Amino acid sequence: MENHFTAIEREKIFSLSQFSLYETSEDAEEARRYLFDVRKIDEKVIKEFNIGYVPVRVPDKRISGKVIFPIFDCHNNLVAISTRDFRNISKNRGHWHESFNKKHHVYGWSQAIDSVKKSNEIIVVEGQFDVMAMHSHGYTNCIGILGSHLSIFHALLLVRYANSIIFMFDNDEAGRKAYSESINVLGKIGLLYDKTISFFSVDLGAYKDPDELLKCSSREDMEMHIVSSQNRKQQNERKQWSTNVSDLSID
16 A cells, blocks of 8 residues: 555545535544544634545545545645544554655644744644644644654744744653653754743643643643643743852852
8 A cells, every 4th residue: 555645646635525524425424523523623623724534435445434634834735645544543543644754844834823923932732633622722823743753844943933832742651752852852953041942841730632631621721731831840940040050159
């Protein structure tokens, strides 16, 4: 099975799948229930992110019966198709996507860039559903790095438009490792101690990811987690500054 489509095939899937999501078939209705009722994504966000669905009657196993997530570059060019098999999540992790360089792309950039410019702040999460859940709850300055960690390309793109970066990776060992590796990337390009750039990681508490927090709780609870994590980062920085000053001695 090939891991990519031709540009013409990709554009055709992108266009037709958005219409197929709203057809009257039973399986398309099932896909809508999954997106709107199970995942609780706002319909306006579904349309803004050009989410689609390929009916089960389509013979291509890569996309048949799957929700379609188009992946665009920062210039809004379609570069890949990503899918979610919501009926068989336990069998195959629930997704398939074309091969593409994750280090050079983020999810939701064109949908977030205006809010990022206005706020000078950007929220970085991992997956597509995390991004759409955040946008559904008003966090329209949120983008996703597609399950990877921050790359040098990502970092330079983010700080070009924002002076505050909020990391909200999954609340597991892989997510903590992704944050640690992201900090290393910021250090490599000289941003770790740049006082014009602020960054911190959000502690999600009992929730596994941003999507789950918003689905099971509320925007107010999310805001509380963000503020408390920011305050903790500032307190730690003040303690470190105080320690460094106390270590100074004049001979």
